Amino acid sequence: MEKNYSKIQGSEVFGAPPDGSSDNIPPKAAQSHSTASASWFSHNGRFILWFVKFVVVWAVVSVLLAIPVAIYRDIENFPEEATPEELKERLRPLYIYNVFTFLLVSWVSIAFFYLLGTTLPYIFRFIARYVNPAHTRYWRIVRVMRKPLCFVGSLFVSFLAFDYCVAFNGLITIAAGIEGYPWQSHVAIEFISDFLEQCSLWALFYFFEKIIILYTTIHYHFRSDLGRIWMSMVPMGKDCLKASDIAEVLGPFRKEEAEKYFKTLDQNEMGDIRLDEMEWTVTEAGKVRNAIYRGMQNADHCINTLDWILLLFIAVIMVFFIMVEWVPNLKAVQDTLKFFSLGVAFAIGRSVHHFLAGVVFILFDHPYDIGDRIELWSGQSNQSVNLFVERQSLLYTVFRRADNWMELQVGNEFLQQCRIENVTRSGSNRQAVTMMVDIRTSFKDLTLLKNELEAFMKHPDNKRDFLPNVALAITAVHELNKLELRLVITHRTNWSIEPLRAARCMKVMTAVVAAVRKIRILRPDAGPLGQPGRPLFNVMLTEKEANERMERLREEATSARVDAGVGDNPPEAIIDVTNIQRGEDIGPEGDLDKVRMAMEEAAFMRRSEREVRAEEEKKAMAALGKLPPLPHKGPPVRQEGALCTGAETTTGKRATLQFRG
Numbered sequence: 001m002e003k004n005y006s007k008i009q010g011s012e013v014f015g016a017p018p019d020g021s022s023d024n025i026p027p028k029a030a031q032s033h034s035t036a037s038a039s040w041f042s043h044n045g046r047f048i049l050w051f052v053k054f055v056v057v058w059a060v061v062s063v064l065l066a067i068p069v070a071i072y073r074d075i076e077n078f079p080e081e082a083t084p085e086e087l088k089e090r091l092r093p094l095y096i097y098n099v100f101t102f103l104l105v106s107w108v109s110i111a112f113f114y115l116l117g118t119t120l121p122y123i124f125r126f127i128a129r130y131v132n133p134a135h136t137r138y139w140r141i142v143r144v145m146r147k148p149l150c151f152v153g154s155l156f157v158s159f160l161a162f163d164y165c166v167a168f169n170g171l172i173t174i175a176a177g178i179e180g181y182p183w184q185s186h187v188a189i190e191f192i193s194d195f196l197e198q199c200s201l202w203a204l205f206y207f208f209e210k211i212i213i214l215y216t217t218i219h220y221h222f223r224s225d226l227g228r229i230w231m232s233m234v235p236m237g238k239d240c241l242k243a244s245d246i247a248e249v250l251g252p253f254r255k256e257e258a259e260k261y262f263k264t265l266d267q268n269e270m271g272d273i274r275l276d277e278m279e280w281t282v283t284e285a286g287k288v289r290n291a292i293y294r295g296m297q298n299a300d301h302c303i304n305t306l307d308w309i310l311l312l313f314i315a316v317i318m319v320f321f322i323m324v325e326w327v328p329n330l331k332a333v334q335d336t337l338k339f340f341s342l343g344v345a346f347a348i349g350r351s352v353h354h355f356l357a358g359v360v361f362i363l364f365d366h367p368y369d370i371g372d373r374i375e376l377w378s379g380q381s382n383q384s385v386n387l388f389v390e391r392q393s394l395l396y397t398v399f400r401r402a403d404n405w406m407e408l409q410v411g412n413e414f415l416q417q418c419r420i421e422n423v424t425r426s427g428s429n430r431q432a433v434t435m436m437v438d439i440r441t442s443f444k445d446l447t448l449l450k451n452e453l454e455a456f457m458k459h460p461d462n463k464r465d466f467l468p469n470v471a472l473a474i475t476a477v478h479e480l481n482k483l484e485l486r487l488v489i490t491h492r493t494n495w496s497i498e499p500l501r502a503a504r505c506m507k508v509m510t511a512v513v514a515a516v517r518k519i520r521i522l523r524p525d526a527g528p529l530g531q532p533g534r535p536l537f538n539v540m541l542t543e544k545e546a547n548e549r550m551e552r553l554r555e556e557a558t559s560a561r562v563d564a565g566v567g568d569n570p571p572e573a574i575i576d577v578t579n580i581q582r583g584e585d586i587g588p589e590g591d592l593d594k595v596r597m598a599m600e601e602a603a604f605m606r607r608s609e610r611e612v613r614a615e616e617e618k619k620a621m622a623a624l625g626k627l628p629p630l631p632h633k634g635p636p637v638r639q640e641g642a643l644c645t646g647a648e649t650t651t652g653k654r655a656t657l658q659f660r661g
Helices: 010-014 027-071 084-131 133-144 146-167 170-176 187-232 243-250 255-265 275-326 328-332 334-347 349-365 443-457 498-519 543-559 588-624
Strands: 373-377 384-392 396-401 407-411 419-422 430-438 466-478 482-491
Touching: 027 084, 084 133, 084 146, 133 146, 133 187, 146 187, 187 275, 275 349, 275 384, 334 349, 384 407, 430 498, 443 466, 443 482, 443 498, 443 588, 482 498
Parallel strands: none
Antiparallel strands: 373 384, 373 419, 384 396, 396 407, 430 482, 466 482
16 A cells, blocks of 8 residues: 655654654654754865864064064155265165065965965856856866965065065065175076076966866866766665656656656666566676776876876976076087987887877777777778777787787887777677579568568567667679678667677577578579589489379479468469360361460469569568668657657657657
């Protein structure tokens, strides 16, 4: 008996209160409320502790840097005529004031950009909720850019503060030339200014490099893993699972969610799932989940390697610029270094091209994922190799062959030049069977062959594995003695699982062989009589024995046909001579007239039989050449587990079916 969920009281869900009153909080609700409260206090407690620690550290350092600034903020005017000793004494406070002002501004900029990078993601998420909720999910991207933003902002502000307070300060410049002063020349000022300028430029490069890496990471994982992770999260069911069973487990208010779960499981669109199908689904989901984790690990390794190589490249360039600027000996050999760098570039050009080709192939072309089954076609051969993807790197990919189960390592630069067919991503696959038959095979026999295979596909044991439509075509006529037939059968799933592929392909081949034997389709002529393909035997028989043997073989061949009960006994031309009586009253002319009439009747019957057979052949040929209906993407539409062709959906509402080729 089903329970009416709309009339369930709170005591039935949470249990009756201990004292019988309805004002007390139920035990389970109180427990969940206390757990949520503890989690809230724990999270906010950590945030408050971090904020207090940040404020204390920032305030202490700021106060220490602000003390000299506050002491020397009032600087007297310098006299026009002053000795170097007096000028030295009066410039010392100015020197201290400007240096500590630069340090204070730099420290405040670091704290400001750190707080900005920390709070900007949450501000972005808050604003996106009211502007465009679809962009709310991008707040994590802004959070990842906190460190590059802090580097760029703080170094740029420090560079501007140093130039304003020290480098372009005229009094500090005068003080730099006084003997005995901490800075004996302009070298120190120029060195620090150039160093901050180079660091600012490096931070800007680092910022854009992180943007590129972040875009690559999001692009790769979103395209390759998002759909696969969702497809792998499926529940396990019974031996024959239906959408109503999942809805009963989830509850009456989650029917739409249950239908989505069931559609995820029911990839064959049959309306129910048997136990063996569920086992394969769950097993494949586990393999896909394992492949996803390994693929994410390999992708992160490739992206991290690319990140470090780009950082190293930027660091080498910046160090080279700094050394050329500040090391006098390098200026003398600058031209030599340029030619040396050009020679090194030519020497390692092949390796660099190999690396860049791997980056583009793995991160942007992305023809396969870990665990996918592919067909690899090399430009040097016309045969493909069945491979399973094991692991990836920026320079190479490791596969496992499907035929001998051996590992195969191929460079990504070579794979870029090959044709790759991804079986796992292809959805439902088709199997083509090609065979040669005798040119005397009738079109009726070809129609019977197609009908036999369609009946095999529609059988309850096979309709879960194959679509019911079978394509049959005569693709060529060879040497006017044999026809080339091509049968195309569509599987409901792809061939990424090797055991299922082998079993279903064997099932198809056995069905084709059984249909050919049943219809008695003959093979092409193997040459003239006497050849090994068509041996010739001479046997001495009387005319009566030969006729009897030929008649018996003809009857056996006719009775073995699938259409033996239809048109097996055509009317024979029989001349009735019982009425032909030679006598005095009836002359030869009368006998000839009767014989002529009987022969004309027999010829008419033979002509009628030929016309009937010709009409059957014409209909069979028209049926074979009939255009198929417009194909649509995916399995056929079903209504409550059965195939349908109308516009009725499972919910009973009218909908328009859109067919796409």
